[in-house]
Amino acid sequence: xQSVTQLDSQVPVFEEAPVELxxxxxxxxxxxxxxxxxxPNQGLQLLLKYLSGSTLVKGINxxxxxxxxxxxxxxxxxxxxxxxxxxEYFCAVSEGGNDYKLSFGAGTTVTVRA
Amino acid sequence: NAGVTQTPKFQVLKTGQxxxxxxxxxxxxxxxxxxxxxxxxxxxxxxxxxxxxITDQGEVPNGYNVSRSTTEDFPLRLLSAAPSQTSVYFCAxxxxxxxxxxxxxxxxxx
Numbered sequence: 001x002q003s004v005t006q007l008d009s010q011v012p013v014f015e016e017a018p019v020e021l022x023x024x025x026x027x028x029x030x031x032x033x034x035x036x037x038x039x040p041n042q043g044l045q046l047l048l049k050y051l052s053g054s055t056l057v058k059g060i061n062x063x064x065x066x067x068x069x070x071x072x073x074x075x076x077x078x079x080x081x082x083x084x085x086x087x088e089y090f091c092a093v094s095e096g097g098n099d100y101k102l103s104f105g106a107g108t109t110v111t112v113r114a
Numbered sequence: 115n116a117g118v119t120q121t122p123k124f125q126v127l128k129t130g131q132x133x134x135x136x137x138x139x140x141x142x143x144x145x146x147x148x149x150x151x152x153x154x155x156x157x158x159x160x161x162x163x164x165x166x167x168i169t170d171q172g173e174v175p176n177g178y179n180v181s182r183s184t185t186e187d188f189p190l191r192l193l194s195a196a197p198s199q200t201s202v203y204f205c206a207x208x209x210x211x212x213x214x215x216x217x218x219x220x221x222x223x224x
Binding site for chain 2 (some may be wrong): 004034042043046049051075092102103105
């Protein structure tokens with residue numbers, strides 16, 4: 001079974017500064033990887049996903065993530081954040097194939113300050 | 115708009131009461147699932163279904179029942195609500211390559 005560890009529970013950052021959210025996973029098979037964002041009092045929105053191919057994945061709102069198989073990581077980055085990026089971010093993994101079950105990390109709360 | 119519809123959005127129950135959280139999707143996805151979200155714990159899988167008539171338990175199934183009589187609908191039943199079931203519940207519908215989540219049901223058990 002797969003599991004996901006988000007290494008930071010809270011990340012404060014100033015507006016226009018870069019941000020990196022760290023995610024490590026464990027799995028014995030090939031995986032699909034996802035980042036979701038949850039704005040206050042809203043549902044989950046897909047930011048980006050890695051299924052196969054290029055290890056650098058670009059998503060919405062200027063976010064990107066890099067899949068590193070040797071380090072079993074899928075870190076999320078944005079070069080310049082805005083106040084509107086204040087949200088909770090979840091890393092998730094599924095083992096692909098015929099297993100659709102998603103396992104989520106505990107979440108990282110990003111607070112952007114002016 | 116295509117997507118996942120959850121009802122109700124908010125609910126307060128007394129301990130011991132029963133209720134059903136509704137979930138419907140119009141994307142013709144075979145796979146549907148229910149998660150609960152609790153602070154500091156991310157989302158945890160309660161039950162899932164790989165198609166009509168097929169359901170299975172996830173990580174935290176105790177206290178919940180599901181059924182899948184049609185492809186579109188996947189209701190979650192709380193048979194006897196407990197305060198530990200106070201949470202935000204999300205239904206999801208998915209193909210192999212992507213998940214669509216409902217807007218959530220905030221449930222409080224007093």
